[in-house]
Structure formats: C-alpha cells, structure tokens
Amino acid sequence: MYQDRIIIDGLQYCNWDRAYFETLKASGITAVHATVVYHETARETLTRFAQWNLHFEHNSDLIMPIMSMEDVTTAKATGRVGIFLGAQNCSPIEDEIGLISVMRQQGLLIMQLTYNNQSLLATGCYEQEDAGVTRFGKQAIAEMNRVGMIVDMSHSAERSTLEAIDISSRPICISHANPNFAHPALRNKSNEVIESLANRGGLIGFSLYPFHLPNSSQCTLEAFCQMVADSAELVGVEHLAIGSDLCLNQPQEVLEWMRNGRWSKAMDYGEGSSSNSGWPDALPWFCDSKGMENIYHGLIRQGFSETESSQVMGENWFNFLQDGLTPVS
Amino acid sequence: MYQDRIIIDGLQYCNWDRAYFETLKASGITAVHATVVYHETARETLTRFAQWNLHFEHNSDLIMPIMSMEDVTTAKATGRVGIFLGAQNCSPIEDEIGLISVMRQQGLLIMQLTYNNQSLLATGCYEQEDAGVTRFGKQAIAEMNRVGMIVDMSHSAERSTLEAIDISSRPICISHANPNFAHPALRNKSNEVIESLANRGGLIGFSLYPFHLPNSSQCTLEAFCQMVADSAELVGVEHLAIGSDLCLNQPQEVLEWMRNGRWSKAMDYGEGSSSNSGWPDALPWFCDSKGMENIYHGLIRQGFSETESSQVMGENWFNFLQDGLTPVS
Numbered sequence: 001m002y003q004d005r006i007i008i009d010g011l012q013y014c015n016w017d018r019a020y021f022e023t024l025k026a027s028g029i030t031a032v033h034a035t036v037v038y039h040e041t042a043r044e045t046l047t048r049f050a051q052w053n054l055h056f057e058h059n060s061d062l063i064m065p066i067m068s069m070e071d072v073t074t075a076k077a078t079g080r081v082g083i084f085l086g087a088q089n090c091s092p093i094e095d096e097i098g099l100i101s102v103m104r105q106q107g108l109l110i111m112q113l114t115y116n117n118q119s120l121l122a123t124g125c126y127e128q129e130d131a132g133v134t135r136f137g138k139q140a141i142a143e144m145n146r147v148g149m150i151v152d153m154s155h156s157a158e159r160s161t162l163e164a165i166d167i168s169s170r171p172i173c174i175s176h177a178n179p180n181f182a183h184p185a186l187r188n189k190s191n192e193v194i195e196s197l198a199n200r201g202g203l204i205g206f207s208l209y210p211f212h213l214p215n216s217s218q219c220t221l222e223a224f225c226q227m228v229a230d231s232a233e234l235v236g237v238e239h240l241a242i243g244s245d246l247c248l249n250q251p252q253e254v255l256e257w258m259r260n261g262r263w264s265k266a267m268d269y270g271e272g273s274s275s276n277s278g279w280p281d282a283l284p285w286f287c288d289s290k291g292m293e294n295i296y297h298g299l300i301r302q303g304f305s306e307t308e309s310s311q312v313m314g315e316n317w318f319n320f321l322q323d324g325l326t327p328v329s
Numbered sequence: 330m331y332q333d334r335i336i337i338d339g340l341q342y343c344n345w346d347r348a349y350f351e352t353l354k355a356s357g358i359t360a361v362h363a364t365v366v367y368h369e370t371a372r373e374t375l376t377r378f379a380q381w382n383l384h385f386e387h388n389s390d391l392i393m394p395i396m397s398m399e400d401v402t403t404a405k406a407t408g409r410v411g412i413f414l415g416a417q418n419c420s421p422i423e424d425e426i427g428l429i430s431v432m433r434q435q436g437l438l439i440m441q442l443t444y445n446n447q448s449l450l451a452t453g454c455y456e457q458e459d460a461g462v463t464r465f466g467k468q469a470i471a472e473m474n475r476v477g478m479i480v481d482m483s484h485s486a487e488r489s490t491l492e493a494i495d496i497s498s499r500p501i502c503i504s505h506a507n508p509n510f511a512h513p514a515l516r517n518k519s520n521e522v523i524e525s526l527a528n529r530g531g532l533i534g535f536s537l538y539p540f541h542l543p544n545s546s547q548c549t550l551e552a553f554c555q556m557v558a559d560s561a562e563l564v565g566v567e568h569l570a571i572g573s574d575l576c577l578n579q580p581q582e583v584l585e586w587m588r589n590g591r592w593s594k595a596m597d598y599g600e601g602s603s604s605n606s607g608w609p610d611a612l613p614w615f616c617d618s619k620g621m622e623n624i625y626h627g628l629i630r631q632g633f634s635e636t637e638s639s640q641v642m643g644e645n646w647f648n649f650l651q652d653g654l655t656p657v658s
Contacts, residue, residue, distance in 0.1 A: 043372040049434075050427025098379025105378075105435055 002296045006030045006076060008314035009292065010205035010243030011086075011154070011176035013258075015250050016055060021062040024081045027289040030314060031072045031082035033110060033175060033243070038088050039261035042099055045092040049106055052085060067107060069322040084321075086110030086152065086175070088258075090121050093140070100143045109325055110150040110175065113137060113164060114157075116270070117263065122153075122160035125186045130157035133164055145169045148327040154187075154243070161193050170324055171201035176243030178207050179234075182227040183214045187271060191234060198235035203320045205243020206231075208291070210280035211271035212245070217281040221294060225302035228312060237308050241316045242295065244286065247279065255279060331625045335359045335405060337643035338621065339534035339572030340415075340483070340505035342587075344579050345384055350391040353410045356618040359643060360401045360411035362439060362504060362572070367417050368590035371428055374421040378435055381414060396436060398651040413650075415439030415481065415504070417587075419450050422469070429472045438654055439479040439504065442466060442493060443486075445599070446592065451482075451489035454515045459486035462493055474498045477656040483516075483572070490522050499653055500530035505572030507536050508563075511556040512543045516600060520563060527564035532649045534572020535560075537620070539609035540600035541574070546610040550623060554631035557641060566637045570645045571624065573615065576608065584608060 007028055013035040014020050024032065036048045056065050064075050066084035075082035085107050092108060093099040103111070113133070114124035121137035123130040133141070141164060144151055151172040153161040165172055174197060180188045189197075194204060206228060213219035214227070231240055247254075255278070259270040269277055285294045292313060299309040336357055342364040343349050353361065365377045385394050393404050395413035404411035414436050421437060422428040432440070442462070443453040450466035452459040462470070470493060473480055480501040482490040494501055503526060509517045518526075523533060535557060542548035543556070560569055576583075584607070588599040598606050614623045621642060628638040 041372075042375055043370075046371055046375075046428060046431050047425065049431050050425065053427060053430040053434075096376065096379065098382060099375060101382040102375050102378050102435065105382075106431065107434065 002293050003028055005296070005310045006072065006314040006318050007292050007296075008072075008241070008317035009033065009246070010173070010241055010317055011035065011207075012244060012246045013088075013250070014246060014248040015254075017249075018059055018062070020248065021055075021059050021081065023289050025062050025079075027292055029081055029292055030076050031066055031084060031317075033086050034083050035088050036085040036108065037092055038115060038258050039091050039263075042092055042094050042096075042103075045087070045103070045108075046106075049085070052083070052107075056083075065107060066109070068325055069318060072318060084109045086112075086150070088112050088155065089115035090119050090140070095120060095136070097136075097139055097143055100140060100149060101147045104147045104149045108149065109321070110152050110173070111144065112152040112155055112175075113140070114153075114160065115155045115261075116259075122164060123157040125155055125157045127157055130159040132159045133167055137164075138167055141168050146328050148325045150321070150324045158190060158193060161189070162196055165193075165196045165200050165202065168200075171203070171320065172197070173202055173320065173324075174204045174243075176205050176207045176209070176212075176245040178212045178227060179231055181230065183212060185212060185271065187212055194231065194235055194239075198239040203239050203241055203316055204231070205241045205317070207243060207245045208283060208286045209245035209247075209271075210283065213283075217283060219283060221285045221298045222302070224295070225298045228299060229302050229304070232304075232308075237304070237311055238316055240312050241320075242292070242313060244291070246286070246291075248282075248287075250279065252278060331622050332357055334625070334639045335401065335643040335647050336621050336625075337401075337570070337646040338362065338575070339502070339570055339646055340364065340536075341573060341575045342417075342579070342583075343575060343577040344583075346578075347388055347391070349577065350384075350388050350410065352618050354391050354408075356621055358410055358621055359405050360395055360413060360646075362415050363412050364417050365414040365437065366421055367444060367587050368420050368592075371421055371423050371425075371432075374416070374432070374437075375435075378414070381412070381436075385412075394436060395438070397654055398647060401647060413438045415441075415479070417441050417484065418444035419448050419469070424449060424465070426465070426468055426472055429469060429478060430476050433476040433478045437478065438650070439481050439502070440473065441481040441484055441504075442469070443482075443489065444484045444590075445588075451493060452486040453484055453489075454486045456486055459488040461488045462496055466493075467496055470497050475657050477654045479650070479653045487519060487522060490518070491525055494522075494525045494529050494531065497529075500532070500649065501526065502531055502649065502653075503533045503572075505534050505536045505538070505541075505574040507541045507556060508560055510559065512541060514541060514600065516541055523560065524564055527568040530649075532568055532570050532645055533560070534570045534646070536572060536574045537612060537615045538574035538576075538600075539612065542612075546612060548612060550614045550627045551631070553624070554627045557628060558631050558633070561633075561637075566633070566640055567645055569641050570649075571621070571642060573620070575615070575620075577611075577616075579608065581607060
C-alpha cells in the first residue's frame with residue numbers, strides 16, 4: 001500500500017506556506033528535501049533558516065524539521081511531513097571551510113558544489129570549460145564527508161561530477177536530474193556519470209521539471225516510468241529515487257533569482273529561452289497531491305514490484321541519507 | 330570530595346588553546362561557560378563558532394561541546410571538560426528576532442542583553458540613563474524563553490535588570506558579577522537586584538575579576554568567601570554560583586575589543602583607567618588549575634557544608650541550566 005510506505009521527494013522549491021504544507025500532507029509524502037538557498041551568502045542563509053524555524057513553529061501540526069533519519073520515522077509515526085534542508089549552491093559557506101560544520105549544525109544536510117556556473121569548489125553544467133574540482137573543493141568535500149553533509153552534483157559539469165564522485169570518501173548524490181539518454185540536456189547526466197555514481201554507492205533522483213524530460217510538459221507518466229526502468233537496467237534499482245524539482249506557486253522573480261542571482265546583468269534564461277522565459281507548464285500527472293502516488297502506481301504498471309517501486313519512491317533516499325548524514329566519529 | 334563534584338564555572342574568556350584546555354582538565358572543572366563573542370555581528374559569530382568547532386575537533390580528548398545538561402554528565406563520565414558557549418552582548422542577533430532560534434541551534438546557550446552600553450534590547454551598566462527593556466527587548470526575552478536561551482544581565486543597568494527579571498517567564502542569571510555591598514562598582518549588583526533575581530528562581534555567579542572585588546587583586550580568599558556567606562544570608566545558597574570572568578593569557582588588544590568594540594573612537598577604559606589600562610593582576614589563589622578547588626575548600630572553612638559548597642561550585646548552575654535550556658514544547 002502506498003500509504004504505508006516511506007515516500008521521500010529529494011528536491012522541491014515550492015512557495016512554502018500553510019496551504020502547500022496541507023497539500024504535502026495530503027500527498028502521503030513522508031519527507032521532502034527543501035531548497036533553503038540558491039545564491040544567498042552565509043548571513044542571508046541565516047535569515048532563510050529563521051524563516052523555516054517560523055514555518056516549523058506555526059505549522060507544527062503539519063511539518064517538522066529533519067536532522068536525522070530518526071526524525072523521518074517520527075514524522076511518519078505522527079502523521080507529519082518531515083522537511084530537510086539543502087543548498088543548491090555553495091554560497092552559504094562563502095570562502096570559509098569552517099562554515100561547513102556550522103551550516104551542518106544549523107540543519108544544512110545537503111549542499112550542491114555548484115549551481116550552473118563555476119563556483120569556488122567546482123564547475124557548473126553551463127560553463128564551456130570544466131576544470132574539475134578546485135583546491136578548495138577537495139578540502140570542502142573532505143570536510144562535508146567528515147561532518148555528514150551530503151555532496152550533491154545536480155547542477156555540476158561532467159568532469160567535476162566524475163571527480164567529486166571519486167574524491168568523496170562517501171557516496172554522493174545527484175538529487176534532481178535525468179539521464180541524457182532519455183532527454184539530452186546540459187542539466188542531464190551521461191551514462192558514465194550515472195554508472196560511476198552508482199558504482200560508489202551513490203543515488204540519482206529523477207526530476208519532474210519539464211525541461212529535464214522528453215517532450216517537456218507533454219511527457220507522459222509512461223515515458224517517465226520507462227526512463228526509470230531503463231536506468232534500473234543500467235545501474236540497478238537501489239541507486240534510483242525521486243527528486244522532483246517541483247517549484248509550485250513561485251513568482252517569476254524567484255525564477256530570475258535562481259537563474260541570475262547577483263552575477264548577471266543580462267537576463268539568463270537557464271533551461272528556457274527569451275521566447276520561453278517563464279516557468280514551464282506543470283505535468284498533468286504531477287501537479288497536485290496525487291503526484292507521488294501516480295508515480296508509485298506507474299512504476300508498478302511498468303513492471304516494478306511493489307518493493308522496488310517503494311525503493312525508488314523513498315526507501316533508497318532513506319537508506320542513503322541514514323548512512324550519509326552520520327558524522328565520522 | 331572535590332573530585333567527585335560537578336564543578337561549573339559560569340564565565341571564562343581565556344585565550345583558548347590546547348595548553349589551557351590541559352589546565353582546565355587538571356583543574357577538575359566539569360564544565361565552563363565560554364564567551365564566544367563580545368561585539369561580533371551574526372556573520373562574524375559564525376566564524377567564532379567555526380573556530381570552536383576546530384577546538385573541539387583537535388582537542389576531543391580534553392573538551393567537548395555542551396548542548397544540554399546530558400552532555401555535562403557525559404563530560405564528567407569521560408573525564409573531559411564540557412564547554413558551553415554564550416554571548417556577552419546581543420550583537421549575534423543584530424536586529425532580527427528570527428536569529429535567536431538560529432543562534433540557539435548553533436549552540437548559543439546564554440546571551441547578555443547588553444554589554445555596558447545601550448543595546449537594541451536594554452541598557453548597559455555604564456550608561457547614565459537607563460530606559461529599561463526596549464520594545465525589541467521584550468520580544469527577544471519571550472523568544473529566548475521559548476527556545477531555551479538563558480537571559481544574562483551581568484553587564485546591564487539596574488532598571489533594565491529588574492525589568493528583565495520581571496518580564497522573563499523563566500528564571501534569568503547574572504553569570505558574573507558581585508554584590509554592591511561587598512564592593513561598590515557599576516558592574517556589581519544592588520541587594521534589590523539580587524533579591525528580585527533570587528525570588529524568581531534566578532542565579533548569580535560570583536566574579537573573580539579583581540575590579541569586581543574588595544581590594545581588587547589583593548582580595549583574600551577569606552574575603553571572597555565572606556561575600557558568598559553574606560549573600561547566602563541574603564537570598565539562600567541555592568541562588569549562588571561561580572562565574573569567574575577569568576581572562577587568562579589574552580593580549581591587550583582583546584581587552585580593547587571588549588571595551589571599545591567598534592563604537593568608540595576614544596579609548597574607553599571600562600573598569601580600569603588611563604593610568605591602569607591593562608589587565609588587572611590575577612588573584613594568587615585563583616590563577617591556575619587549583620582555583621576552583623581553593624574556593625571549594627575556602628567555602629567549607631567559611632562554615633558552608635560540603636553539600637552547600639558543592640551547590641555553589643556547580644550544582645546550582647547544573648540545575649538552573651537543566652531547567653532553562655529546555656525549549657518550551
């Protein structure tokens with residue numbers, strides 16, 4: 001039964017409010033990885049954490065903060081949705097290695113090393129040249145490994161991603177991206193990346209963001225599940241999960257903050273274009289509280305067992321995070 | 330036996346290094362409240378926390394971080410010194426109420442509302458006019474009460490202190506100051522303050538900073554213990570503790586940062602003077618690893634029972650913190 005399973009969405013960036021927390025609860029989701037910052041500095045990141053503390057205080061009947069997988073079990077048992085926070089970029093640590101342990105203590109459980117562009121740690125997927133993981137990047141990965149902060153390479157370039165997989169002493173994730181074989185895109189990943197990731201115990205979360213999918217907003221549930229099945233063929237079901245990249249109810253200015261941050265004077269359209277600059281249309285089968293349940297059943301229709309479908313829908317995230325979030329003692 | 334007791338020093342600001350952590354361990358102290366910032370902004374406070382994380386990582390055989398009183402018990406059981414962090418000023422929260430929960434999560438267990446000067450929250454003890462707790466101050470106290478962050482009024486002015494005692498729904502502390510009846514000083518406290526504090530379940534930690542003592546650096550152990558005895562007469566032994574204000578091995582520039590922060594172009598001498606601008610000479614009976622043990626035995630010679638001396642030397646802090654650090658559920 002879907003309702004009995006641990007369901008985890010490995011990436012959302014919705015406009016968080018009580019109405020949406022009610023939608024989340026109705027969806028049967030156990031826990032969600034919520035993006036806390038895109039380009040915010042350390043100081044600005046504190047304000048974002050403070051805003052989440054207010055969400056937790058005012059909506060304690062619907063959501064609770066996740067600091068370890070024990071909290072996910074508590075969330076499931078108490079009928080609330082667990083929220084764990086991550087950064088889509090390394091801006092919260094600025095140029096300071098010591099801020100990794102500080103941000104981890106604050107509840108930053110996952111951090112991308114890059115967001116599309118070159119960062120202090122590695123190269124993003126939209127750069128023309130990918131010089132791999134930097135000197136600071138190597139030290140940052142080691143420190144993230146030590147404190148139990150998950151390395152996420154969703155928006156990183158190929159070489160940087162392969163190097164991060166290799167340098168990291170613990171498995172890393174690509175929380176939200178799809179295989180290039182399903183839909184070629186700078187944000188999607190080569191078979192080499194996916195196989196290397198899996199060989200080292202890593203995990204990839206399939207994205208529901210239309211620009212990452214074949215046929216964009218017209219992608220069918222069947223085509224999505226076929227992509228999952230083909231990936232399972234490639235690396236085995238235990239390395240697959242969901243990271244929907246769901247961005248509901250966000251205004252255009254948030255899209256522009258994601259894409260342009262403070263770095264661009266010209267408008268950067270990311271995966272869109274000047275003639276298609278807005279949010280893509282949502283998938284009709286992944287736009288409301290039934291989304292995760294639709295995929296769960298879609299995978300079973302595709303030939304996955306209930307056990308396998310449950311792995312993809314949350315158990316793989318649970319096991320991956322349980323290992324990865326434990327600090328080295 | 331002194332060695333079996335829980336010994337807590339409610340305020341130190343030493344030059345923290347491995348040699349000093351060895352001194353602390355040899356002293357038989359169970360836990361120390363260490364000042365993490367004087368005037369640092371939120372961002373700068375993160376760097377201070379990062380520096381402490383490095384101390385904890387590199388000296389894990391000698392010290393460990395304290396987030397709750399269970400950790401103090403662990404420290405005692407494993408022969409390490411527990412360190413809990415606090416701020417001598419409200420600068421870490423800047424003008425943002427939401428940073429109280431953020432800093433509490435980071436491990437800021439105690440915060441003074443003011444440091445000598447007017448702050449956004451209340452008035453410091455060196456101002457000529459004391460307008461009491463401000464609008465922001467009232468909200469900050471309520472939020473500190475909610476998250477379990479201890480209100481400390483050591484450097485605050487009389488009216489502000491009395492108001493904070495009254496406004497706070499939980500007992501507050503004066504972590505390091507002495508009674509005015511023992512030595513009149515702007516930093517020391519009136520009987521009215523000490524009695525109000527105690528009536529609401531609060532705690533005062535006696536300071537060993539020479540400028541707070543009768544006869545300054547010539548204060549005898551007997552005179553110190555007489556002050557404790559007179560205070561016990563006034564409010565009962567359960568409200569008394571130690572907050573030594575010990576500042577060992579610090580250079581002059583740290584004293585100037587404490588006194589002048591970024592606010593003064595002219596040199597402010599704090600409790601010193603232009604002809605006496607340096608650190609005061611340490612007390613010969615409180616200058617090395619025997620300091621706390623000397624007081625423990627001094628109190629017994631003064632007529633306190635072993636149980637009472639143990640209360641003053643640590644148990645009262647333990648019980649006060651155990652209650653005060655628990656968040657409101």
